[in-house]
Amino acid sequence: MISASNQQEYYQALLEKKSEYEGVFYVGVKTTGVFCRPTCPARKPKIENCEFFGTAEEALLASYRPCKRCRPLSHPNQVSDLVRLLVDAVEANPEKRWTNQDFQELSVDASTARRQFKKRFGMTFVEYARARRMGIALKQIREGHAVIDAQLTIGYESSSGFRDAFSRIMGAAPTRSGHHRVLRASWLDTRLGPMIAIADEEALYLLEFVDRRGLEREVERLRRRTRSAIIPGCTAPLRSIERELGEYFDGKLTVFQTPLRMLGSPFQTEVWSRLLQIPTGQTSSYGEIAATMGKPTAYRAVAQANGANQLAIVIPCHRVINANGELGGYGGGLSRKQWLLNHERAMGAGADN
Template sequence: MLFDLPDASTLYRALVERDEAFDGRAYVCVATTGVFCRLTCPARKPLPQNCTFVATIGECIEAGFRPCKRCHPLQPAAAADPTIATLLAALDARPERRWSEGDIARMGFDLSTVRRAFKRQFGMTFLDMARHRRLREGFETLAGGGSVIEAQQEAGFQSASAFRAAFARLLGCAPGDIAGRGALLADWIGTPLGDMIAISSPSHLHLLEFVERRALPTEIARLRQRAKGDLGIGPSAATERIRAELGAFFAGRSAVFETPLALDGSAFTRAVWAELRQIPPGATVSYSEIARRLGQPAAIRAVARANGANQLALVIPCHRVIGADGSLTGYGGGLWRKQRLLEIEQQFRRNGMAPAAVAGG
């Protein structure tokens, strides 16, 4: 689990001292460089506020971080397993390849053996690793002002059509439709629980979702329509603010989100969202309880629909709503992620850091 690790101050001290006792047991994700390292890395040490510590390499990769070229955090697993070493070398040699199970089989490997080996060492499959590597590189090139063709090449796609299709599956539109600046700007935020897409105006956050959410392309299409197509890629002040607040949340420093929010919904939906923001971190309530608090005890299904319409994950904490029987029920980011978020927030509660959330915008 995420908090089976020692506290962040202990791990940061281990990083500074290059304590070999933690080698392979914990990894540091550095927000300012986008890389992850072993705690024995010889590189210059980042500031503590830019560090997030996790237990597995898979968590680093799923959060969008790349392996450090100084400490090579993938090497121990490769040295321990020739199958992993061969496939990692193949990925490095052909990052542009659209890897498939057929490719793995043609290299003479048993698919189930490879799947178990990568899941055991990294917490993710080889194909997952290859996919994350490709799309993140392309998105960051666009966010940095690069052209679509530069993003395609950086992402390792030989075919422009293949890059457009992969990008469209993620964001619901072709990269050329949102490349450059716009009234709203999309940006990529890595977290210990996976990559997120943020869309902001200069002053307000309009969307924050995990990239796996099935409704993400539809949500982005609605935002593009409301912005009359004026959606671009790049950083904004609001996105940088929520990035910092997410970093503080996952580092265990703060559970308060104060980034101003642009809320679009009916009066009832907005009332549900406001009520969600009053649930303290570490606490959970049922849909029926929310309906009761709003003075409409029969509106349980309407509350559930408003909960599902939330497109500001974590900031409007719909993950804190559970079934009347205590079950986790649905969550657009995945039930495993909902469970992890609730576990993270228990730390704030135990440490006396669980104030009511502050309403934004």
């Protein structure tokens, strides 16, 4: 049963179409008989015509049918068939330079492709394909191939055009990129909304909700700190975390095994290591963590390190609350934090039975 205070909170989230509430609740509209996700673009009903549910199944059992506009039974921001088709086409020939003729052969409207990719990845399809090509060029240069060879491989006849395009995407001219590495970025759909994951071939560097405030700055800091190019793609750690997140949200996994790369000061990395020791279904306070580190007065510094964590869910900063029992802060939003804690308590209770 959802409390009256939560109903008021959920209704306000519905009015504001807050993406951080995706997966936290569903709303049944009594006047239409449909149920929606929080971000549904349809006209908002009055609160007296709303009925709130914790799961889509509860809404279905209450005789509501899924909304055709927001499709509450699918993942939020689910990949469209068009996006999947074009991503597969790029992977089949990542060195290809796309023309209008290529779109016509796939029976794809170029403007539609641009719009859908912009919504999905924050870049147009042409920018996506170009980033993929540049990743190949960067790898060749890093392996010792001549810049001119990399340039010709990905179809640039003009060296100046190649340098300009390379710099726009990678942040450095090709002749100065010898110490650069490549990090791959992948979009992951989850029960609580889409996340972005960034990894190399060995470990996961970043995992954040896409709508987290300041995410762009986080990604840019990561790029500068690692002196890496970040392009769309997939690696073993990205495949691993996608699988493990699915198992976690299904209530089947409590300990993540995906290798992690924690980039922080010695104090920050110690705090993050302490977070990993908080058992699933339990919480700790900033003061308690500071005390276990032998620095009982450093609770504010612990809170700052907690907020600087770039590996959401996996390094469970959501398990840290205020000493008075209040939730405290969370970059992904307090509604998600509460959902994660409730989810993990349920998993812990199931393990005890």
